[in-house]
Amino acid sequence: MxxxxxxxLFERIVTPHAGAAYNLAxxxxxxxxxxxxxxxxxxxxxxRALDGYNGGDSRxxxxxxxxxxxxxxxxxNRSHDFTVALDDSITDIPAATPGPEALLLKRADRESLLRAxxxxxxxxxxxxxxxxxxxxxxxxxxxxAGLPIGTVMSRLARARRRLQQVLSEQMGKELQIEL
Amino acid sequence: xxxxxxxxxxxxxxxxxxxLVRSVELEAHLQDCGSCMQALTSTRAIKDAIRGASLRFxxxxxLESRMVSAVRKETxxxxxxxxTIRRPLLSRTMWAAAAGILFAAVAAFAGWRxxxxxxxxxxxxxxxxxxxxxxxxxxxxxxxxxxxxHTVKPWFAGKLDYxxxxxxxADRDFPLAGGRLDYISGRxxxxxxxxxxxxxxxxxxxxxxAGDFDSNAVLMTGSxxxxxxxxxxxxxxxxxxxxxxxxxxxxxxxxEIDRAAGL
Numbered sequence: 311m312x313x314x315x316x317x318x319l320f321e322r323i324v325t326p327h328a329g330a331a332y333n334l335a336x337x338x339x340x341x342x343x344x345x346x347x348x349x350x351x352x353x354x355x356x357x358r359a360l361d362g363y364n365g366g367d368s369r370x371x372x373x374x375x376x377x378x379x380x381x382x383x384x385x386x387n388r389s390h391d392f393t394v395a396l397d398d399s400i401t402d403i404p405a406a407t408p409g410p411e412a413l414l415l416k417r418a419d420r421e422s423l424l425r426a427x428x429x430x431x432x433x434x435x436x437x438x439x440x441x442x443x444x445x446x447x448x449x450x451x452x453x454x455a456g457l458p459i460g461t462v463m464s465r466l467a468r469a470r471r472r473l474q475q476v477l478s479e480q481m482g483k484e485l486q487i488e489l
Numbered sequence: 490x491x492x493x494x495x496x497x498x499x500x501x502x503x504x505x506x507x508x509l510v511r512s513v514e515l516e517a518h519l520q521d522c523g524s525c526m527q528a529l530t531s532t533r534a535i536k537d538a539i540r541g542a543s544l545r546f547x548x549x550x551x552l553e554s555r556m557v558s559a560v561r562k563e564t565x566x567x568x569x570x571x572x573t574i575r576r577p578l579l580s581r582t583m584w585a586a587a588a589g590i591l592f593a594a595v596a597a598f599a600g601w602r603x604x605x606x607x608x609x610x611x612x613x614x615x616x617x618x619x620x621x622x623x624x625x626x627x628x629x630x631x632x633x634x635x636x637x638x639h640t641v642k643p644w645f646a647g648k649l650d651y652x653x654x655x656x657x658x659a660d661r662d663f664p665l666a667g668g669r670l671d672y673i674s675g676r677x678x679x680x681x682x683x684x685x686x687x688x689x690x691x692x693x694x695x696x697x698x699a700g701d702f703d704s705n706a707v708l709m710t711g712s713x714x715x716x717x718x719x720x721x722x723x724x725x726x727x728x729x730x731x732x733x734x735x736x737x738x739x740x741x742x743x744x745e746i747d748r749a750a751g752l
């Protein structure tokens with residue numbers, strides 16, 4: 311493809327998704343500067359790969375590149391917090407906490423949610439970001455992360471269980487202080 | 490549907506990702522079960538909290554234009570490199586440097602492709618994945634159900650114009666479950682069915698044809714519609730494994746099969 315045409319195509323299908331790209335990179339890298347670097351590097355990768363772009367959903371295509379670039383950086387900096395072995399089995403997902411926690415969650419403020427989500431392993435964080443912020447389907451997330459759909463389902467369930475747990479512990483403490 | 494099954498599906502249900510039939514069963518259970526209903530309420534609460542808290546990070550100002558200029562800078566570097574190489578009076582060391590840069594660029598690109606699961610064009614991926622899905626849906630996993638390769642292999646005689654390699658990997662946690670005659674790209678091929686824990690792996694085998702990608706025993710991975718695929722070839726036979734097991738497990742399976750086939 312001609313360079314000039316490629317640039318035009320880049321501006322048509324890649325740059326409109328700058329917001330989604332930045333959000334995913336920011337959540338994976340957990341700081342502004344690294345997120346910016348990842349998005350710029352992913353842009354170059356995406357440009358080089360434009361010849362192979364098959365006309366599918368360009369946002370999902372770009373997010374897959376952003377995700378791979380982020381993981382490359384995380385591994386390189388050895389900061390990848392893959393310390394807990396992930397359990398990806400579809401069965402034995404811990405049950406959702408019933409009871410008053412559901413009501414408490416309604417009171418959770420942005421700051422505690424932010425902290426709780428940032429505290430999850432990257433593999434759990436990304437599925438929540440892609441599902442509950444970017445509104446992607448399980449199928450799209452599976453394609454972006456290179457996972458079977460069943461794994462997307464179980465990671466989401468586990469991620470939400472952990473968030474519930476962390477938040478209700480936090481709020482329990484706050485309640486005690488209030489009392 | 491019981492509590493256990495309901496709990497496994499509760500997030501997918503809250504996300505609107507459960508198919509109609511199971512949704513109906515699940516809703517019937519929810520009507521009678523207070524604790525599962527509470528679990529749904531609590532899952533919805535966490536979803537709503539995340540959505541409601543506007544946790545998205547806004548892109549910094551001017552990011553789009555910085556993306557474009559990063560790409561422009563990159564392409565102008567590339568153009569300059571080409572011009573340098575074309576200059577006639579190049580010293581030996583400069584040639585070596587240019588070759589080094591080119592090699593690094595090709596290697597980086599190849600690495601990127603491997604990282605993204607992109608390889609040579611994969612034209613039969615759709616067909617093998619569809620066949621895998623069909624075999625599970627229509628409950629037509631086998632024509633011959635047997636864990637004994639001495640039963641499965643002879644079954645193909647007379648049905649194919651080649652003799653497939655049939656290997657049992659029961660000792661590696663991939664027991665053979667049976668075989669099936671399938672049609673890929675308009676000709677009959679051997680489909681071997683293996684189990685891995687609760688998952689099914691379909692392994693397709695056929696002699697390499699003109700137009701088939703010949704990887705020469707290098708495993709090529711990919712994924713399609715949520716299924717993982719590994720393809721490779723050895724000694725003129727093309728192999729393709731399709732399953733919903735994790736990619737690492739599928740690659741291990743492929744490596745074991747390839748090793749046993751090469752012995």
